[in-house]
Amino acid sequence: MLDSLRSTFIMLGECVKMSLSNILGNRVRSFLTVLGILIGVAAVIALITTVNGFSGSLSSSFSAMGAGTLTVTVTGSDLKSGLSTDDLATLAAMDIVDGVTPSVAMNARVSRGGSYKTGISVSGKNGYYFTRNADLLSRGRAINFTDEDNMTQVCIISTDMVEEFFYGVDPIGENLYIGSIPFMVVGLMTEEGSSNISDLMSGSPDILIPYTTALKLNSANVVTSFTVYLAPGIDSETATDQLEAELDAMFSYEEDCFEIMNMSSIEDTMQNMLNMVSALLAGIASIALIVGGIGIMNMMLTTVTERTTEIGLKKALGALPWQIQAQFLIESFLLSVIGGALGILLGLTLSLILSRVMGTSFVISTFAIVLGAGFSAAVGIIFGWAPARKASKLNPIDALRSA
Amino acid sequence: MSMKLFKRRGSPPSPADPTAQAPDAQSAFFRMEKINKFYQMGEEQAHILKDVDLALERGEYLSVLGPSGSGKSTLMNIIGCLDVANSGRYTLDGQVIEDLGEGELARIRSREIGFIFQNSQLLPRLNAQKNVELPLIYAGVPPKERRRRAREMLERVGLSDRMGHYPNQLSGGQQQRVAIARALVGNPTLLLADEPTGALDQKTGRQVMGLFRELNDEGRTIIMITHDMNIAKNARRVVHIIDGILTEGGGTADA
Known part of the structure; x- marks a missing residue:
């Protein structure tokens, strides 16, 4: 054998x-x-x-765009068109939430000296946003909580804006006009700009300003778009459920007032x-x-x-x-x-x-x-x-x- | 296996060998009785071999002489266990061939029969030594022993200086000698040659016949099929086949 x-x-x-x-x-x-x-x-x-x-x-x-985040778009009801600053504070205080960053987007005419440009995408952010997106800045300082509280007229601009308005000039400390209101440039964005999903969907913003200032510019007092950063170790599915319950309560259980986007389920x-x-x-x-x-x-x-x-x-x-x-x-x-x-x-x-x-x-x-x-x-x-x-x-x- | 080879070479078995089987009808070394073979050719049945009787002792040298179409190729195929008769009884070295299946026939071909063909039939991609090793590969002999035995056989046929040559680097006579070495390497009980000089000129044909005679003198049993009387008479015994009928042609008295 x-x-x-x-x-x-x-x-x-x-x-x-x-x-x-x-x-x-x-x-x-x-x-x-x-x-x-x-x-x-x-x-x-x-x-x-x-x-x-x-x-x-x-x-x-x-995951750069937002693993561990939920993005909320608010359409609002007749009684409540968006979230107030207090509402955002309530959400930020939830156990599952690490922080909330509103996005107040608008298109504006931007000018400096003799040159101007229309249709520039401007977005209002809060101080928390920069604690989570510190790498967004290449130079200068971020928008901080003081700017937020005091509605200061400061801005952070993209490299495109630098090329457009500050040829051969150091932009930091200079003024830029959004509409007719002067904003002092305090920081510069990196080449890549923002990778936040809500920003990407509304076109990468060229100018970031405090969101409270942006609300005032918009003559609005509510936020309709914001991103919720989840506390570490929180599962996005359960977080979505809890956030939904909280928002339902805020909108008095009316239907179709908001939409929560879960990045990881989109990715799946x-x-x-x-x-x-x-x-x-x-x-x-x-x-x-x-x-x-x-x-x-x-x-x-x-x-x-x-x-x-x-x-x-x-x-x-x-x-x-x-x-x-x-x-x-x-x-x-x-x-x-x-x-x-x-x-x-x-x-x-x-x-x-x-x-x-x-x-x-x-x-x-x-x-x-x-x-x-x-x-x-x-x-x-x-x-x-x-x-x-x-x-x-x-x-x-x-x-x-x-x- | 190697012991057997040396023993065989040292003391060739002969009909007089006391250990050889008694040449009676039951246990002859080679015996064909009333062999018939038919081929179906369309509607007609061709009767190729008609009641062929043939018996051989160990150490005999026989040629089967017949013209083309006489049935000698068919007879060779049956002797060589490449084909099986329709009726009759063929025993080789104590084994009844009719009873065997395809695999067992292959084993008989591997152990008992050494084929030598008209066109030497060497594989062109293998050198002389590898060609000689071929039957041993199918017999499952380990590489080292295979090489040794192939070299030994090539020396035996006088080609010790041509072992690494490829068939196209060898003359017709040398090719046929390689084929003979290949037939011998498995140490078969019967050498079966089909027109072994058919493709050779007269001089090399004579050399090959001389080698056959030597092998027979060493005790090898040889059956040679040919249509050429001059070649057939090299054998010690000649049988004639014409139209499928085999007749004893006596010894080589006319040689």
């Missing part, structure tokens, strides 16, 4: 050697044969890796969509694998016909049918796996290039590699089976006679 096992291994080892010498002996033909598998695997790998990198970038930008939805798209694309790409498999089958059938004499000879020399079958199966398996390996390399190269072009992260996906390798091995065995079987069934007499 052990002896026959040993001789089986010896035989299989020889099959691998003979197959490799056949494959390498016909390099051009072998390459053309595996081209289908190569392209199929490369496409699957490139797709999965690229989508993975893209979704990695997506989730990191999502987007990830699911992305996964579905990538599965669909990978499915389409795997058609190439099937076509590649047919290519291998065709080549193996040709090989069996070409090597009829060799098969007959080996049978005459005592090769068993399963040994002949094993040899051809190993050959198609190796062809396919070589194609798959080349495909994995090409796919990874492609996705590396794509990730550079698209500016997404490049993460080698083990899943994609296992999938590509497994797929090509399976294709080799499935499509090699019929030709190998045909070879093993050849009658040695007919096979030798055809010489």
